[in-house]
Amino acid sequence: MKQGQSIYDVIISGAGPVGLFLACELALAKCGVLILEKADNPNSPMKKLPFGIRGLSSPTIEALYRRGLLGELEIHKRLKNPHATAVQQGPRRQVGHFAGIPFHEGNIDTSQWQRLPSSTETNLISEMEEIETVLTRRALTLGVEIMRGLALTSFHQTEEGVTVQSGEQTFNGRWLVGCDGARSIVRKSGGFEFAGTEPEFTGYSTKVDIADPEKLGSGRNLTQTGMYLQSQPGFIIIQDFDGGAFHNSEKPITKEHVQEVLRRISNTDVTVTTLHFATTWTDRARQATSYRNGRILLAGDAAHIHSPLGGQGLNLGLGDAMNLGWKLAATIQNKAPEDLLNSYHTERFPIGAQVLDWSRAQVMIMKPNVEARALNSIIRDLMDTRDAATYMAGRVWGIFTHYDLDGTHPFVGYSVPNFEFIDGRRIGEFMQDGHGILLDFDTNPSLKTLANEYGDRIKYVSGPANERLGLSSVLIRPDGVIAWASDGEPDEQSIKKAASKWFTQFIS
Ligand SMILES: Cc1cc2nc3c(=O)[nH]c(=O)nc-3n(C[C@H](O)[C@H](O)[C@H](O)COP(=O)(O)OP(=O)(O)OC[C@H]3O[C@@H](n4cnc5c(N)ncnc54)[C@H](O)[C@@H]3O)c2cc1C
Structure with missing residues (x-):
């Protein structure tokens, strides 16, 4: 709750997608939230297509x-094919890439994924500005x-x-x-250690006019000195393996x-007549060793940075926000079991570390040297196989994401399937208010009684479903993660233990 008019429950620095989504999660739980945003204007050409394109996992x-x-x-709904430069249809439709090596829709065997069913798509594209x-x-x-x-x-933190x-x-x-x-x-300024690896390259996203565009190849071009990609005429991305020197110099672009960088990387004498805009980035890969220091927390790019190859950063940050929001809100409202807030770091840090390694692996095989080229060509061959394409797509689209939570049921820690009740409603529709859910397919009175003890922290939802995957009941956290599940008669001790790990009782 906001105290008076001037003490906010949470101040968020940054109105990027992660700060905004976190604010929504906190406000949904009735916390008073202030976002301070440095930029006067949220709009930027970098947030619009094509540079603003973002693959959602x-x-x-x-x-x-x-x-x-x-x-x-x-x-x-309009853009179905973000990665292909020459639009291909059918099984050769390019739906993603690893280090610029495409994988194709027809090679992906979704039956190999150990994934609980969901009615949402596995991937789609959006735009930063729209999000x-x-x-x-x-x-x-x-x-x-x-x-x-x-x-x-x-800023300055005290115990309170x-x-x-x-x-001023x-x-x-x-x-x-x-x-x-x-x-x-x-x-x-918050006393966080930011550990990781230094960059191999400076990346450029530019919009330019070129006098002789026919000198450049279309699509993604790996060259002897780096990489350039022309996604649409004049929209050029360049990777220059300078160890990140230009980006770090903070010189004006x-x-x-x-033109100098583009000529060198493309090995042409192409002429840039106008530079409309440009920005640089690197593949520096660093992660805060702790996401919390007292009353200060980090989420999104503030907590972890890596190259944008393969489009993971936004997804990682929004995942942080979904994980943190309900835990911080419960802590503020004295509804949090011990250590709930610390589980934010425990759960999200390993997911971030995996993404950093994924980006490092891509950079390694894009480097302009003979060893990298040799490895690149082997991965390219592998990528044309069903197993490799299926694995790569699964990683890029976050199919394997789960948390290592305590629990004997194999579904614990995974995202809950979007169960459909026989009246057509789906469990996902019950999650819009951000509460926990005890889902009971058998309408068991003892589960209803248990849920009632938690007030609105655990909402009791019951009824027969069209497909229940052999389950009788499921405890779902506000972020949609399965905290406990049972196939038959629920074990009273185990559901009570799981409920008290994530929620505090309303009446005791
Ligand atoms: C070329 C490129 C392509 C990418 N493609 C993808 C993709 O396909 N998929 C994907 O998942 N990710 C992608 N990413 C990464 C993704 O854009 C970022 O991970 C994401 O924007 C991070 O969101 P954020 O809210 O944490 O940070 P940001 O989007 O950086 O937002 C931070 C906000 O904080 C504000 N701010 C900064 N300092 C202060 C301050 N002192 N006080 C107040 N406000 C401040 C900034 O103005 C900004 O609005 C890409 C990145 C790049 C560069």
Whole structure:
């Protein structure tokens, strides 16, 4: 609850997609949230197609669906093929890549995935601007305050709360979450260790006019010195293996510089006549060794950075927000069992570490040297096999994502299937309010009694389903993760233990 008018439950630094989604989760649980955003204007050419294109993975799509937001995304209905430059149809349709090596739809054997069924798609594409617009609208509807043009400049935490400075202005909160991106001030000033590896390259995303475009190849071109990709005429991405030197120099990106790099990488004498815009990035891969320091937390790029190859960062950050929101809200409202908030780091850190390694592996086989080229060509051959394409797609689309939670049932820690009741309703539709759910296919009175002891923290949902995968009852966390499941008569001790691990009782 907001205390008076000036103490927020949570101050979030950064109104990027992760800060906005986290704010929505917290406000859904009735927390008072303020977002401070450095930029005056949320719009940027980098957030629009084609540079703003973002591949959404299965956990992200499920999260948006469960909060009733998926239907508000429109762009994926128009754009079905983000990766192919020459649009191919049928089984050779390119649906993703690893280090620029495409995998094709017809090679993916979804029956190999040990995945619980879901009615949402495994992947789709969206645009940064659209995602932020949808999330901003939802956040404002839920009562989140967003102050733009105000950068967090410093902060100080005590046992009771956090004081945040934005220039001369002071804001008070009980918690501060840094969602302020790769160069996060919250991370840098908050005593967080940021461990990892240094970059191999500077990446450029540019929009240019070129006098002699026929000199450049179309699509993705691996060359002796790097890589360039022309997704649409004039929209060029370049990877220059300079050890990240140009990006780190923070020098202005001039037309002359872009031309020099493009000429060198493409081995042509192409002429850039106009530079409309450009930005740089690297494959530096670092991760906060702890996502929490007292009342300060990190989420999204503030907690982990890596190259954008294979499109994982947004998905990773939105997963952080879905995991953190309900835990932080319960902590603020004194509804959290011991250690609930610390489970945010325990669960999300390993997922982040996997993504960092995934990006490092791609960079290794893109390097302009003979060893990398040799490995690249072997992976290229492998990618044309069913097993490799299925594995790669599964990794990129987050199909294997789960948490190692205590529990004897094999489904524990996985995203709950979108069970359909015989009246046509689906369990995902019951998750829009962000509460936990005790799903009882057999309408067992003792489970109803148990759920009642938790008030609205655990919602009791019962009724026969069309397909229940042999289950009789399931305890679902607010983020859609299975906390406990039973195939037959529920064991009273085990459901009580699981419920008290994630929720506190309303009446005891
Ligand atoms: C070229 C490229 C392609 C990509 N493609 C994909 C993809 O296909 N799929 C995918 O999942 N990911 C992709 N990513 C990564 C993805 O865009 C990021 O991981 C994602 O934007 C992270 O979101 P965030 O909210 O954590 O940080 P950001 O989007 O960086 O937002 C941080 C916000 O904080 C604000 N801010 C910064 N400092 C302060 C401060 N001191 N005070 C207040 N506000 C501040 C910034 O202005 C910004 O609005 C790509 C990235 C790039 C560069």
